[in-house]
Amino acid sequence: MTETASGYLASGRAAPPSPEGGRALEADRALLGRTSTAERVADILRTRITEGFFPPGTRLAEDAIGAGLGVSRNTLREAFRLLTHERLLVHELNRGVFVRLLTVADVVDLYRVRKLVECAAIRGVDRRPDGLDRLAAAVADGEEAKARDDWRALGTANMHFHQALTALAGSRRVDELMAGVLAELRLVFHVMADPRRFHEPYLARHHAIIARLADGDGPGAERLLAEYLDTAEAQLVDAYARKTATPRPTG
Amino acid sequence: MTETASGYLASGRAAPPSPEGGRALEADRALLGRTSTAERVADILRTRITEGFFPPGTRLAEDAIGAGLGVSRNTLREAFRLLTHERLLVHELNRGVFVRLLTVADVVDLYRVRKLVECAAIRGVDRRPDGLDRLAAAVADGEEAKARDDWRALGTANMHFHQALTALAGSRRVDELMAGVLAELRLVFHVMADPRRFHEPYLARHHAIIARLADGDGPGAERLLAEYLDTAEAQLVDAYARKTATPRPTG
DNA sequence: CACTAGAGGATCGTTGAACAATCCCACAAG
């Protein structure tokens, strides 16, 4: 990574200054892009994990990953620490770091969070919300993906929809919570085959929820969403329990 | 920390086996206590930060902290990485790590999260909840602290109350979110003088909320809580903006 | 055959040294 980092930084610094104004803004942009190697490694690994390149259960060996990315073990360990808190990795003392394999109880908890947060985020809507365009865009992306039979992309668009729903709460911390929840959910879907089954049936429901929100009917939208999440949870928990051959929790 | 770690581990391993049964459980207990040095350092620092030993804005120099704790810089950096995600520390590239100094906007966001999550957690209560004892215990601790004029302890008890409220949602992830929120709030209170002012007035409201919950009146409890949080927010945001001499956000 | 114990190798956790890069502070000059 020494060469990559140098190249990365060098290309950032070597950008010629704009001949006319805006030079201060370019300097700011360069500052924005300055991250440590450990953080960039974490970014790379995060992407690889959430897109399924490292499936759940995969062990990330320091030597192999460090050699692959060209960074030292210490830097890699820092990156691992960054990712364990996001629940994408599990750190096991003296055994290494693994991509998290969620339990059925984890899935149940994810839906509990979603019901609590997403429903609370839209309950109070009493006029057409500002974030409706973003919701509509996510649904449009979903329809596009569906039209070309790209079920992974449909799943992604559906998650953007839910992230946008949560964003109606207007809280950075809640947004980040939901981003983490949806990332974990991605790990769950990586274990499952047949993404079509878990994403396609819900697109129409997104339309219905949007219509309620557009009318300023928060409670109506909430009811639809709660039913939707109940249905989605039951389907996924059932299938996941079967797939991972673990007993479905009684709670 | 090499000696500390060895001592720590040695004392764990040197425990004589129980002469009669239970040996397997003792072995399990020893496993539970096995954590890495980096994690233990993070625990120590977390405690020091939340109790105010390192006030917000304090820079944690690697050399000084590492020498004080007897760990190497690499181990310390791993611990720092663990804490930055908890928002207790801010990592600034090439400048070091600082105890987070929250902005007024942060405070506002913390209360937004609290209103969303705490209210949602109790809204659906329709019978005396299982967690009522824990709530009552927190309030009893608060009354005790108040009786001996220990306003810091009262603040702690109040936070236990809110953590217990959130726990009524029955979600591990939501519990952890709230633990983080309350830890951040502690940082806010460390900036303020006169803890009495921010904790004492709310003890009576805890009693009232508990009474509603004991009657299975979730919506009633929610209304009381929402008003309480609005009042607490307004008081704290006003004082914090004044203390930090930053403009109060319009949002 | 099944189970247990021990040895060896791989890997992790930690330490410490080294070096380059960056930042900050103090001082000098205009």
Place this chain on the structure above:
DNA sequence: CTTGTGGGATTGTTCAACGATCCTCTAGTG
């Protein structure tokens, strides 16, 4: 007062080393 420069302190990263732990394989025993 402002700006520029130099020097020192510190951070970010790499590397090597070593001890501790875990896992796998082999041999021995019942």
